Amino acid sequence: MFRKVKHSNGKREIYFGKKKIFQYVNQVKFVEFIENMSNNLVHSLSSVLDTTKIIYDIRNWGGGGSFYAFEFLLNRAYVAHKYHKIFYDFYLRNQKGEKLVFVDGGCHNGVFSDIALACGGICYAFEPNIYLCAFLRNLYKDNPHFILHQQAISNKNDKTIFYNETYGENEQIVGAGSSIVKFSEKSPYTQNQGYEVQMIDFCDFVKGLLQKHGKINFIKLDIEGAEFDVLDAFIEQNLHENIEYVMVETHERIFDNPQKKINALKTKIAQKNITNIYLDWI
Numbered sequence: 001m002f003r004k005v006k007h008s009n010g011k012r013e014i015y016f017g018k019k020k021i022f023q024y025v026n027q028v029k030f031v032e033f034i035e036n037m038s039n040n041l042v043h044s045l046s047s048v049l050d051t052t053k054i055i056y057d058i059r060n061w062g063g064g065g066s067f068y069a070f071e072f073l074l075n076r077a078y079v080a081h082k083y084h085k086i087f088y089d090f091y092l093r094n095q096k097g098e099k100l101v102f103v104d105g106g107c108h109n110g111v112f113s114d115i116a117l118a119c120g121g122i123c124y125a126f127e128p129n130i131y132l133c134a135f136l137r138n139l140y141k142d143n144p145h146f147i148l149h150q151q152a153i154s155n156k157n158d159k160t161i162f163y164n165e166t167y168g169e170n171e172q173i174v175g176a177g178s179s180i181v182k183f184s185e186k187s188p189y190t191q192n193q194g195y196e197v198q199m200i201d202f203c204d205f206v207k208g209l210l211q212k213h214g215k216i217n218f219i220k221l222d223i224e225g226a227e228f229d230v231l232d233a234f235i236e237q238n239l240h241e242n243i244e245y246v247m248v249e250t251h252e253r254i255f256d257n258p259q260k261k262i263n264a265l266k267t268k269i270a271q272k273n274i275t276n277i278y279l280d281w282i
Contacts, residue, residue, distance in 0.1 A: 011078060070118055077111040078282060086245065087119055090217065094120030101213045105153045105202070106222035108176055110136055117145055121217065124209065128152035128162050128197040132174050152180045153223050154199035155233040163191040179224030179254075187254040203233050210242050220281065222249040228261060231277070232268070240274055247281040 005013040070091065074084050094100050100121030104113045107125040109132065116123035122145045127133050133150045140146040152162060165177035171192045172178065180199065183189055209216055221227050227248050240246060250265070252258035262279075269277055 073111070073115050073118055077115055079115070080280070080282075083247075086218075087115055090119040090121065099213070100217045101209065101215060102217060103206075103209070103219040105220055106224070107136065107148070108132060108222075109174075110139060112220050112222075113140075113146060116218070117143065121145070123147065125149065126151055126153050126200070128180065129174060129178060130195065130197075149200065151198045151200040152226070153202045153221070153230055154180065154226060155201060155203070155229045156199060157201045157204070158199045159196055160199055162194045162197040164194040166190045166192050177224055179226065179251075181225035181251075181254065183225070183254040184256045186256060189254065202230050203237055203239060206234070206239050206243075210239075215242065215244070217244045219243055219246045220248075221246070222281070225251040225254050227251070228265060231265060235268055235272060235274065235277075240277055243276060246277045248277065248279050249282040250279050 007013075070087075071084075074087060079087070090100055100116075100119055102113075102116035102119075102121045102123045104110075104116060104123055104125040107113055107127040108129075110125070113123045113125050124147050125136070126149045127136060128151060130150070133148065136148055140148070152160065154160075160180050162180055163178060163182065165172045165175045165179070166189075177189055178194065179191075180197065183191055206216065206219075221230065223230065227250060231248065234240060234246075250262055252262040255261050266279070269279075
């Protein structure tokens, strides 16, 4: 019933039947992948790629750097190859003078925000984790195009508990699976009670952003189960009509009756003939 899928970039996925229940990165394989990529793309580079320098260049040049650095960022964020062209097009459009607006919903350690900034765009990032936000503020302190909101994306303005995910007895203080959603007892993940965080009505925020900029080019939502309520409100208010791309990682596996959850969302998208909301970001 359980099976492991290994990717060349070091990513490892554990499946129970057809359901992905866990993923992690083999650090040794990941470093080997980066070294191989650098050798293949830039023959003049040595076998050791200075990834710290690459990330620094991207974050501080606001769209500068080289194409191999750009490709590195896409791979580091596990962007599916079929979506790479979207970001190369964004980069080209920005070079021609177009202003770009991105929203990083569920910023975590900033791997998608780095892509948005590398495209030359302004990035509005949301992250409720108090520890990650401390690092993110310091990491991007010199970049005015990164705007951080220490809030959890929701369908209402309120306060709630932000739960830390756990593996066995180990609480993941900065884990990627922490959430404002209480997981089902049948979920493969467990949670420890964390701390109180502020929620923001995402629809209201998007309306304000559209009023300010006139458009939003790209929204990424990776909000650990909260995406279903948020997208219901988002679609009901037809906000998708003003967004170029909405990319979503769904987490139906953490709920009871997961297939019912995802099918209801897919049905709503189909009924409204929506073509710019993608549910296969990861």
